[in-house]
Amino acid sequence: MKRQLGTALLSGTALLLATMLPAAAQQGAKISNDVVRIGVITDLSGAFSDQSGRGSIAAAQMAVEDFGGKVLGKPVEVLTADHQNKVDVGSAIVREWIDAQNVDLIQDVANSGLALAVADIVRDKNRVAIFNGPSVTRLTGDKCTPNTIHYAYDAYALAKGTGAQTIKQGGDTWYFLTVDFAFGHGLEENTAKIVQENGGKVLGAVRFPLNNLDFASYVTQAQASGAKIVGLATTGMDARNAIKAASEFGLTQSGQQLAGLLLFDTDVHALGLEATQGMYLTTAFYWDRDDETRAFSRRFHERVKIMPNMGQAGVYSSTLAYLKAIEAAGTDEAGPVMEKLKSMRINDVFVKDGWVREDGRFMREMYLMQVKNPAESKYPWDYYTLRATIPAEEAFRPLSQSDCPLVRK
Known part of the structure; x- marks a missing residue:
């Protein structure tokens, strides 16, 4: 009986201490x-x-x-x-x-x-x-x-994912449509380097101003290049307008494919699968x-x-x-x-x-996706087919190439 009572008291004390610990921790916490x-x-x-x-x-x-x-x-x-x-x-x-x-x-x-x-x-x-x-x-x-x-x-992961992985899918020649400021230049430069490092060729590039509305001449230059992949080094409304023009001028229907270097689900949703089908893009998350x-x-x-x-x-x-x-x-x-x-x-x-x-x-890890065609999509927002999973160490710039002052040399 004494042993049972002692055990019960110890158990009760342990329970009391356990319930008190979070409160004690909070009392010692420092929240500005x-x-x-x-x-x-x-x-x-x-x-x-x-x-x-x-x-x-x-x-x-x-x-x-x-x-x-x-x-x-x-x-x-x-x-x-x-x-x-x-x-x-x-x-x-x-x-x-x-x-x-x-x-x-x-x-x-x-x-x-x-x-x-x-x-x-x-x-x-x-x-x-x-x-x-x-x-x-x-x-x-x-x-x-x-x-x-x-x-x-980041831009490196987007370039590495789409550039390297599309070459593995057969897209070994590239042409760029690039928005003419630092963001676009960086996307083009990173992707071009990765394409070339992986045995691909860059056949050319054309640059357009931010918030551009008319992509007719740029798309026809991309078509004339004969590149298998036309990389969109842009995002937002410029990317949407470029994709619309590519669809209207039959770029993808002629066998070339678009690669969105910073494209989002909302862009595909706004444009529809008819215009975006077949595009490659790299993402860190897909809802489905x-x-x-x-x-x-x-x-x-x-x-x-x-x-x-x-x-x-x-x-x-x-x-x-x-x-x-x-x-x-x-x-x-x-x-x-x-x-x-x-x-x-x-x-x-x-x-x-x-x-x-x-x-x-x-x-x-990052994911290379390809946009489905309308017949492949079975329900709303069913837009992507996974083409490759890219490990973290492969997706992002290696520390050996970093100029961050926090990195131990």
């Missing part, structure tokens, strides 16, 4: 201003609003809700703003968020020029930024910082990949009436990871949170066994 604030700065009104915008905001809000709305007993708030694709406007918003509203995390940043500016701001003010919208590889190169993570994708991605994507669709793309799914995943890192660190201070983020293995609807490399590059 008793609230964690996440600022989603995105494109709500411009050319990239479909691929980021309200979808990125919804993804961050879903992550906070799925986490329970609190971390270490403190509320989590999501602030939002439209950067209007202006670096000065976006930078001013981010500075005001940090200085006046004590924002802890800057999220999305769907503009490469602004992302480079934000990297400097969060480094100087010791906050965290997780980039899901921009493609610029300098974020993990010369502009890398201890306070930033480049999460969903498995039961888990379908369940998440249908929840997302209920809110914004579109299926999530890789950037938006990346916002969801990285927001969850950030909150888990705060919980593990016991604080929202940038240094300890980044340390936890760089030591975690991330498993969720967006990624399996992902991790943050020392240069801030989030590592995960």
Whole structure:
């Protein structure tokens, strides 16, 4: 009887201690201003609003809700703003968020020029930024910082995936339609290099101005090149207008194929399969990949009436990871949170066994997709056929080529 009573007392004490530990941990937690604030700065009104915008905001809000709305007993708030694709406007918003509203995390940043500016701001003010919208590889190169993570994708992975893998599919000659500013030049340069390294040939390129409406002459030049693959080194409305023109002029009907170097599900949805069929693209996420991605994507669709793309799914995943890192660190201070983020293995609807490399590059496998023809599509948003899975170490720029000052030489 005494032994039973002693065992019961020990069990009760253990249970009491177990229930007290979370409360004790929360009492010792350090959350600035008793609230964690996440600022989603995105494109709500411009050319990239479909691929980021309200979808990125919804993804961050879903992550906070799925986490329970609190971390270490403190509320989590999501602030939002439209950067209007202006670096000065976006930078001013981010500075005001940090200085006046004590924002802890800057999220999305769907503009490469602004992302480079934000990297400097969060480094100087010791906050965290997780980039899901921009493609610029300098974020993990010369502009890398201890306070930033480049999460969903980048220009190197898009070029490597589409360039190398399409050659394996037989597309060994290329011609580029390139938007004439740094973003397009970078996509073309990265892809051309990878095409040539893998035994392919670049037959030429033509450049067009941003927000171009008439692609007739550019498409006819691409047709005349005889290239098997016409690479679109652009995104947003320019990519859509180029694809429309290619369809109208019979480019794909004549046997050439388009490769979208930064193309999203929403672009295919807007244009339709008749215009986009056969195109190659590289992505980090496809809503219809498995039961888990379908369940998440249908929840997302209920809110914004579109299926999530890789950037938006990346916002969801990285927001969850950030909150888990705060919980593990016991604080929202940038240094300890980044340390936890760089030591975690991330498993969720967006990624399996992902991790943050020392240069801030989030590592995960990528997918080469080909757009279905109308007869192959069986239900709404059934757009892609998986052609290749690209391991993380192959998809992203190797550390040996990095000029990030954080990388050990």
